[in-house]
Amino acid sequence: MKTSRPDRRGFIIYSFFFICFLCALASINEVRFDSLLKFGRCALSNINAPNSTSTANVLLAPNSSSDDEIRILFGILTLPDQYHRRHFLRMIYGTQTPVGASVDVKFVFCNLTKEDQKVLVALEIMRYDDIIILNCKENMNKGKTYTYFSSLPEMFNDTKGPNRPYHYVMKTDDDAYFRLQSLVDSLKPLPRQDLYYGYVIPCPSMDPFVHYMSGMGYLISWDIVEWIRESDIPKNHLEGPEDKIFGDWIREGHRAKNRYNAKWSMYNFPEPPTRCTHELWPDTIAVHLLKNQEKWITTLKYFNVTDNLKPSKLYHIP
Ligand SMILES: *[C@@H]1O[C@H](CO)[C@@H](O)[C@H](O)[C@H]1NC(C)=O
Ligand SMILES: *[C@@H]1O[C@H](CO)[C@@H](O)[C@H](O)[C@H]1NC(C)=O
Ligand SMILES: *[C@@H]1O[C@H](CO)[C@@H](O)[C@H](O)[C@H]1NC(C)=O
Ligand SMILES: *[C@@H]1O[C@H](CO)[C@@H](O)[C@H](O)[C@H]1NC(C)=O
Ligand SMILES: *[C@@H]1O[C@H](CO)[C@@H](O)[C@H](O)[C@H]1NC(C)=O
Numbered sequence: 001m002k003t004s005r006p007d008r009r010g011f012i013i014y015s016f017f018f019i020c021f022l023c024a025l026a027s028i029n030e031v032r033f034d035s036l037l038k039f040g041r042c043a044l045s046n047i048n049a050p051n052s053t054s055t056a057n058v059l060l061a062p063n064s065s066s067d068d069e070i071r072i073l074f075g076i077l078t079l080p081d082q083y084h085r086r087h088f089l090r091m092i093y094g095t096q097t098p099v100g101a102s103v104d105v106k107f108v109f110c111n112l113t114k115e116d117q118k119v120l121v122a123l124e125i126m127r128y129d130d131i132i133i134l135n136c137k138e139n140m141n142k143g144k145t146y147t148y149f150s151s152l153p154e155m156f157n158d159t160k161g162p163n164r165p166y167h168y169v170m171k172t173d174d175d176a177y178f179r180l181q182s183l184v185d186s187l188k189p190l191p192r193q194d195l196y197y198g199y200v201i202p203c204p205s206m207d208p209f210v211h212y213m214s215g216m217g218y219l220i221s222w223d224i225v226e227w228i229r230e231s232d233i234p235k236n237h238l239e240g241p242e243d244k245i246f247g248d249w250i251r252e253g254h255r256a257k258n259r260y261n262a263k264w265s266m267y268n269f270p271e272p273p274t275r276c277t278h279e280l281w282p283d284t285i286a287v288h289l290l291k292n293q294e295k296w297i298t299t300l301k302y303f304n305v306t307d308n309l310k311p312s313k314l315y316h317i318p
Contacts, residue, residue: 069101069102072103073156074180075169075171076105077145078107081114098181108148109134110136111135113138135147150234153225164222168195179284182285191258195219196208197259199263201214214288227253227255231253233253265284265286269298287299
């Protein structure tokens with residue numbers, strides 16, 4: 001009786017390693033050992049109850065459609081007190097559902113300075129969760145653009161997500177109107193690396209490889225965002241007109257071998273007429289300098305944005 005004990009223990013250990021061996025074999029070649037795989041999963045699930053649905057997804061569906069989807073962080077630089085503007089822009093962007101991309105619209109500003117902001121902005125975040133507060137003081141031309149881009153890698157450093165949280169990051173103003181589907185369609189054929197996209201300054205220029213992109217809105221790929229965080233070039237050159245300085249960093253750092261000039265799909269509102277604009281036309285990605293309600297209404301009407309209003313007994317809009 002006494003001698004049979006080690007034998008039994010030996011048998012149990014042997015069986016355990018045999019099961020492990022089968023599992024290993026099965027996972028090495030899941031097609032040929034398909035039935036073994038099932039057995040292996042079964043055996044494993046008895047040991048430590050793995051998350052079998054996610055395992056199955058990895059094995060059976062390697063082609064995840066989210067690979068094709070362009071992920072864009074759409075940052076609108078604004079000021080904490082611009083409550084009404086934010087609510088308005090939430091309508092403007094919340095009623096657009098671009099196909100082939102996921103676009104995260106965020107409002108970006110520096111540290112709060114007033115007591116009422118601490119309540120009102122916190123409520124907005126609780127309701128909409130679309131605000132980024134940077135560690136800076138509100139300023140003109142003293143590095144808000146740098147703080148914006150250079151803060152993002154750490155803010156979106158979730159290791160569980162994709163290795164690039166976004167393919168592209170946009171920086172735009174609260175007086176610009178973007179048509180997100182047109183933006184997404186224009187991005188589809190473009191590289192997702194080393195890209196600098198926007199409206200080339202000066203207005204008559206069509207060459208994106210000289211000068212820089214207008215502050216009406218420009219977009220860069222995530223690798224350039226990371227470069228801005230890591231490189232000394234932007235750090236040592238913060239003061240001055242933000243968008244022009246951005247162009248200087250790119251030139252000095254020899255970045256953005258891929259550039260895209262979205263002119264004349266991006267332009268200023270037609271009034272006043274300048275060399276930076278033309279009439280509203282269908283092939284539009286962005287209209288800038290919408291400085292008052294009348295200009296917004298003209299623009300929104302032109303693009304038929306309320307055409308899809310669903311009919312209802314509850315209202316009548318002639
Ligand atoms: C299985 O994975 C899903 C999604 O990743 C997760 O929500 C769930 O909690 C996991 N279940 C177990 C038992 O780990
Ligand atoms: C992944 O699925 C998409 C859409 O179903 C398809 O167009 C694409 O060719 C697939 N890619 C691979 C690598 O199978
Ligand atoms: C912004 O606010 C944070 C937290 O309140 C503070 O630690 C930081 O010093 C402030 N930054 C500036 C530039 O005022
Ligand atoms: C992400 O950033 C936070 C805040 O700085 C930090 O505590 C955390 O360790 C970072 N995580 C990773 C994975 O880098
Ligand atoms: C808006 O709708 C009108 C009338 O249906 C149409 O003629 C016009 O082309 C539309 N405008 C745009 C920019 O799609």
